Amino acid sequence: MKKLLRLAVAALAALPLAACASESEGPVALTWWQGPNADTPTQAAVAACNREGKYTIKVETLPEGSDKQREQLVRRLSAKDRAVNLITLDVVWTAEFAEAGWILPLPESTTRTVSEGTLGGAMKSATWKGKVYAAPLLSGSQLLWYRKSRAQQAGIDPAKGELTWEQLLTAAGSLPDGERGVATPGNRYEGYTVFINALVASAGGQIVDPDGNPGLDTDAGRAAATVISSLASGPSALKGMSTLDEETMRAAFENGEASFMTNWGYVYAAAADRARKEPGFKKVFDDYGWARYPRVVQGSPSAPPLGGSNLAVGAGTPEDQRQSAFAALACLTSTQSQKTFMLQSGIPAARSSVYDDPEVRAKFPFADVMRDSIAEAAPRPMARKYNALSTAIQTAFHPPASVTAGTAAKANAAVSEAVKQ
């Protein structure tokens, strides 16, 4: 027993020494916290950046789903964890993390490097109160995906990018039973906020203004509610609309129940993959069409949803490691690294020049539409209480079948309560 005790004491005494030793020698050790879906491209980018020899990046994987990732990160960051150095941030976290002092603003030189050639929407999502807090890594916007043959049958040409929701729903309703579906997010989750925000912004409104005042009890809010209600109560509503998310929408579009859907760019890569494995699906894949997100108001361009993720430096990073962390951040978000990410993950890059790359254009025939869409996208509201705000909107608008024009006023009150909290 005594021996054991002595051993334990010795081990405890040695701990701080060991920690010191590993910090002072060799390249700086940095830890990058990110979601689980980017394994291969991450490894390539990390290996390329580590080659410079100034730092070694180790990757820690967070759980699936942005809500769960945020829960884990926030607990570490509010405890000032020294080992949270590089963080993959969802575009909507910037305000909250910056305001809480969990992430460091980028130094001027890094800001210059990362903003060069980066698309407008993506850059906006990394900025809070005039300061840049993160480097856009991946971006992406939703497009209107459609089956070309069915759109033709319904008598519309979405490719022009001028279609309104009303025209889309009327045309889709004229298709035969079982093909009339228009798939949009409907589950009570973040993707539903993305949808509502895009509708409100396309109608010229804002869910909350920069001062935190809610803006749903307006013509724009009511127009958005009207789109959802005519979709949910019309012939194009899919069964199980109230639980639709990106993956279930993709399934409904692939199996033909839905002839139209609003979804991110990854659906194309997924369909291409399926067509390679299943010769029977090739015909469907060749029928895939894409266009700018539908408009709410005729004659005024839509404000498509903006997604993606940015890279930030955690505020718990010790002073002597910060410079390396910023260097790593610039390296990981370089044009070359973004191209690797885009080619391997199918998620669009945040830098304009990547879309001109021949390799990228061959794999993403919709590159130009996507680039314009990201540049003109409407970010979700920037707010410290973003999470509470988003939950309030989802709750007020859920289930989609319960939405009426009056939902806008109800949601307005809920948002005002959530922001106040």
Next chain:
Amino acid sequence: MAAPALLLMVAVTVVPVLRTAALSLENYSLSAPGERAFAGLDNYGRILTSDTWWQDLAATVVLTVTSVGLEFVLGFALAMAMHKMLWGRQFLRTIVLVPYAVLTVVSAFAFRFAFQPSVGFVGGDFNWLGETWSAYSVIVLTEVWKTTPFMALMLLAGLVTVPGEVYEAAKVDGAGAWQRFWRVTVPCVRPAIVVALLFRTLDAFRVFDTVYIQTQGAVGTETLSFLSYRFLIRDLEVGLGSAVSVLLFVCVAMIAAGFVRAFRGES
């Protein structure tokens, strides 16, 4: 001799409870540590005047009453069967216990997948977790499937303590099966009934995992535990979330007191 045990109890239960109570009086958000301030009873006022609290309380009560009620009826029937069986008793007890050995998270997923439209084995296109009434049904079914064995076991423990002579005496006095059940069995196992109902009610009132996995609180299925999780973990409102936890604690204490009282009054 009891000192170490007492100290441990204080460290793991009393301290956190007191700390939660103290935090509930603060305006404290993890995302704005600089604005931390004492707020008195503001958090409680805000919660008790909000619609969310009362909706969630109603949802919790409905889920608790329906699931505990069903579990009680089914559990009693199972306990009687296990008690009266002449052969295969061990085997029946073992298989009845299987659902209780399954983790709640696992059974919640199993039922969620079973009720998934078109791919779930329940079949059909109906979106069970998308409508209020059907989502409640699935949650209650999951809870009942999972905890009926616990109820049955508790009641069986009560049944075996009833001496056989009492039944014989009742039979001699000319009591039928039905009368024997109501006049002999039920009064004799009353303590076991109260304990089983108390345990399960307290448990059911704090339901979280099934709701988290099956609906995330959508379509009106948000319970009080879920609300406290939402405030504390998602919205990072430490003060507000702690106040919900304290109120939940008060509810649970009231339920326990009610049961104890009913038990005393009857015996």
